[in-house]
Amino acid sequence: MSKAEIKSPLPGMFYRRPSPDSAPFKNDGDSVSADDVIGLVEVMKSFHEVTAGIDGKAIRFLVDDADAIMAGQALAEVEA
Amino acid sequence: MTIHSVLVANRGEIAVRIIRAAKALGLRTVQVHSQADAGSLAVQLADEAIDIGPPAAKKSYLNVEAVIAAAKAAKVDAIHPGYGFLSENADFAEAVVAAGMKFVGPDAAAIRLLGDKVAARQVAAKAGVPTVPGSDGRVSDLAEAAAIVSRIGFPVMIKAAAGGGGRGIRIAHSLEEFERHFPQASAEAAAAFGDGGLYIEKVIEKARHIEVQILGDGTNFVHCYERECSLQRRRQKVWEEAPAVGLPADVRKRLCDSAVALARSVGYSGAGTVEYLYDDASRDFYFIEVNTRIQVEHPVTEMIIGLDLVQEMLRIAGGQPLSVRQEDIAIVGHAIECRINAEDPYKGFMPGPGTVETLAVPEGEGIRFDTMLFAGYAVPPFYDSLLGKLIVHGADRAACLARLRTALAGLKISGIPTTVPLHEALAADADVAAGRFHTRFLENWLETKFAAPPSGTREVA
Numbered sequence: 001m002s003k004a005e006i007k008s009p010l011p012g013m014f015y016r017r018p019s020p021d022s023a024p025f026k027n028d029g030d031s032v033s034a035d036d037v038i039g040l041v042e043v044m045k046s047f048h049e050v051t052a053g054i055d056g057k058a059i060r061f062l063v064d065d066a067d068a069i070m071a072g073q074a075l076a077e078v079e080a
Numbered sequence: 081m082t083i084h085s086v087l088v089a090n091r092g093e094i095a096v097r098i099i100r101a102a103k104a105l106g107l108r109t110v111q112v113h114s115q116a117d118a119g120s121l122a123v124q125l126a127d128e129a130i131d132i133g134p135p136a137a138k139k140s141y142l143n144v145e146a147v148i149a150a151a152k153a154a155k156v157d158a159i160h161p162g163y164g165f166l167s168e169n170a171d172f173a174e175a176v177v178a179a180g181m182k183f184v185g186p187d188a189a190a191i192r193l194l195g196d197k198v199a200a201r202q203v204a205a206k207a208g209v210p211t212v213p214g215s216d217g218r219v220s221d222l223a224e225a226a227a228i229v230s231r232i233g234f235p236v237m238i239k240a241a242a243g244g245g246g247r248g249i250r251i252a253h254s255l256e257e258f259e260r261h262f263p264q265a266s267a268e269a270a271a272a273f274g275d276g277g278l279y280i281e282k283v284i285e286k287a288r289h290i291e292v293q294i295l296g297d298g299t300n301f302v303h304c305y306e307r308e309c310s311l312q313r314r315r316q317k318v319w320e321e322a323p324a325v326g327l328p329a330d331v332r333k334r335l336c337d338s339a340v341a342l343a344r345s346v347g348y349s350g351a352g353t354v355e356y357l358y359d360d361a362s363r364d365f366y367f368i369e370v371n372t373r374i375q376v377e378h379p380v381t382e383m384i385i386g387l388d389l390v391q392e393m394l395r396i397a398g399g400q401p402l403s404v405r406q407e408d409i410a411i412v413g414h415a416i417e418c419r420i421n422a423e424d425p426y427k428g429f430m431p432g433p434g435t436v437e438t439l440a441v442p443e444g445e446g447i448r449f450d451t452m453l454f455a456g457y458a459v460p461p462f463y464d465s466l467l468g469k470l471i472v473h474g475a476d477r478a479a480c481l482a483r484l485r486t487a488l489a490g491l492k493i494s495g496i497p498t499t500v501p502l503h504e505a506l507a508a509d510a511d512v513a514a515g516r517f518h519t520r521f522l523e524n525w526l527e528t529k530f531a532a533p534p535s536g537t538r539e540v541a
Contacts, residue, residue, distance in 0.1 A: 010461070012433075013136060021271075044423075044433060044461060044463065045463070045465070046431055068116070
């Protein structure tokens, strides 16, 4: 079983929840489908959904909620 | 003047603007910055720079304790908050004064009073300023609200008392829609602002956004005439002008006098803006809100009256009376400001932070570019997308537009997408040239008139 990284298409702040009071989009260990939203990137005050882009199992996040991230940075890895 | 130094609690182009104004007055300047802004132009220009935390604004520019601690460490006499961030935070203004410094702006009580949209509306009404037909204050329940809307007619806006800046607004076109939106709006306002209070205003269709610049020193109050900011996208201003296009002289006088009356009624100190909706057809204007800070678009006013508003704010904070009387302030010519954002107008205004490779800035009579850019600067992704403001002055509006087209052609920013092409298209548009616009004009224009140029001719960022 190989690991695949989910990378951010944009630089900015990464959020794992749709709003501060909501549950995270995904928790470590969840399975994901390619179309699943795994987080939001806030870039210049606008919010963009990040989708997994790949079907996988046992997602593991590599960045924390509200971390600053660069474009192309790995946000999470999954077993593909 | 009683102040000799100032700390700039902001970033970007306005931080640069404040530093330049402070230096012109001989003040020592201290720039606070987040870790993402260590290489910014404001940091380079200031006499001192202090790191106040991580990139996220909440942990740096919005961190009251960190800003106050930096100001104490740098032993400054005053703090200028710029716009956004802590500029309209009454608790911050109070903390600055409690720490023994001057807050460059009105006192905390005025910020608090005018920041509450319902209270501000009541202040305006008491000062004789016309308000949009609606509720007299907060509405307590759906039954009271329904009675009001049946009196004023649809469509109506349901607005959050603690909102502002276009946030917390819902529009209802019928009683059925109103009854559905009202409880949702209350719950949303409670979640977003910690205050579920709502008030109701009639929607003025095809209104123009006109605002009056005011200055006060607590004793004397003047207006610096009006600005027109009707070209907006998603309730954010895109292009601003001074004076307003085709405003009859008698309406201008009543409008500006009403703003001064409001300022006088609260003993206003500092620079402020009273915003109105203006109905071209009926020539009626209605109070919307007061912004108790310098505004992004203040340079268009400076260009037509020849007064440096930021220097004036610093002088007022330094205990000096207003440097001008009303009779000294006169409109000369016309000015237009284009907000240059790091957004791609051809791709739904997608933000595009990144490194500026080359920068060419137009120069010449009547042309001003307020910016924090320089070649090689990496625009960080963490803050708003404003890169700079191109401001052009001309003897009249036609001359101003002609000069603007030349200036836009000379503004070259490579490496990141910008809204320069949007402004070039607006500056060439017949409706814009004729002043035929209102606050809903731009969104419709973008859908029907604005298209990407044929492929191959477009400059690649």
